[in-house]
Amino acid sequence: MIKDFFYYEPVKLLFGEGALNQTGEYASAYGKKALIITTGTFFKESGLVDRLQRILKKSKIDSVYFSAVDPNPLHTQIDAGAAVAKSEGCDMFIGLGGGSAIDAAKGMAVAFGHDRPIWDFCIGEDVQVISAKTMPIIAITTTSGTGSEATQWSVITNPSSEEKPGIGSDNTFAKVAIVDPELMASMPPKITASTGFDTLAHAIEAYTSTASTPITDMMCEKAIRLVGLYLRRAVKDGSDREARNGMAFANTLAGIGIANGVVTVCHGLAHSVGGVCGTTHGETLACMTPQTFRFSMRANPEKYKNIGMWLRNEYFNEGQDLLEDSLEEVEAVINDVGLNVGLRALGVDDKHLDKIANGVIGYMGGSIEIDPMNPTKEDLIQILKESM
Numbered sequence: 001m002i003k004d005f006f007y008y009e010p011v012k013l014l015f016g017e018g019a020l021n022q023t024g025e026y027a028s029a030y031g032k033k034a035l036i037i038t039t040g041t042f043f044k045e046s047g048l049v050d051r052l053q054r055i056l057k058k059s060k061i062d063s064v065y066f067s068a069v070d071p072n073p074l075h076t077q078i079d080a081g082a083a084v085a086k087s088e089g090c091d092m093f094i095g096l097g098g099g100s101a102i103d104a105a106k107g108m109a110v111a112f113g114h115d116r117p118i119w120d121f122c123i124g125e126d127v128q129v130i131s132a133k134t135m136p137i138i139a140i141t142t143t144s145g146t147g148s149e150a151t152q153w154s155v156i157t158n159p160s161s162e163e164k165p166g167i168g169s170d171n172t173f174a175k176v177a178i179v180d181p182e183l184m185a186s187m188p189p190k191i192t193a194s195t196g197f198d199t200l201a202h203a204i205e206a207y208t209s210t211a212s213t214p215i216t217d218m219m220c221e222k223a224i225r226l227v228g229l230y231l232r233r234a235v236k237d238g239s240d241r242e243a244r245n246g247m248a249f250a251n252t253l254a255g256i257g258i259a260n261g262v263v264t265v266c267h268g269l270a271h272s273v274g275g276v277c278g279t280t281h282g283e284t285l286a287c288m289t290p291q292t293f294r295f296s297m298r299a300n301p302e303k304y305k306n307i308g309m310w311l312r313n314e315y316f317n318e319g320q321d322l323l324e325d326s327l328e329e330v331e332a333v334i335n336d337v338g339l340n341v342g343l344r345a346l347g348v349d350d351k352h353l354d355k356i357a358n359g360v361i362g363y364m365g366g367s368i369e370i371d372p373m374n375p376t377k378e379d380l381i382q383i384l385k386e387s388m
């Protein structure tokens, strides 16, 4: 029997080497003046921002550049970007970069469109609905991770409350997503590894969540096979075009996976760890995926046992213990791309664990509700301890 499901993915997706050159043609339907958002000035210095501005100009789109965004975008930076867009008369937001830049573009489009601080849409008793007032968003991804170009999700950090919620609605999908593997060629090995592991975590979690759909299950399977084939190669040799191309596709497929199947306990924990300790997303996931996998795998063994087989790009699993075998394959990826460190090495201390667990329950509760094992607070703390 095919499971009953709901599926929604309203993004115009342009994939391929050189796709950046067509950004203006696709974006011109949505605005006349864009705020281009990057995380820091690297892409200004590399010439990519100037190149994008020239491409936009050919389609009669003016643009302004905004780079004051942290790798974990702060709510105050979102509000600052929205204010610049207002004073410059922008009517469209282009995120150029990894998930941070694209998430920031989404947040600014929400804050600008509703004329309210972004935190009003994040947490609290009076949390605001993200309506169709949200301004148009264009996503240009330069990493093979986060999947943000294909999702409605935007992750916003509040350093004073140490919270890092994921927000989104049907109105925060990008109008257009540009996935150009050429833009990923200069990604250093460490970022290739951590963003690539984020892709694998998305595919595993969207596939095993109780919100999974038959359509996204197919996409997650393909994403996991592509990660198995290409992540190690992309980390070892960034100029390997076939590997970059494969990881770019895996990232987008897994992004569509989490747009519908969402994420489970590992991402719930990783958001809260990031909020409390300021850790990097992909590395945090790599620390905790073995333990969350082990915790949840017996709640849906039929699905979890496929993951190892797919990572080997095989079709028949002849291992003795299929679940343990699957977990070992995931651990092998983590080891081979140099992400085999514990949470303690990322700066997490025993004194943080209670606050981290409370954060998951407080603002990432959906991730534990749709986890097949539905963990309690005690379970969360145990997983954290075993991931130190």
Ligand SMILES: [Fe+2]
Pocket (backbone or CB within 6 Å): 146, 198, 202, 267, 281
């Ligand atoms: Fe993620």
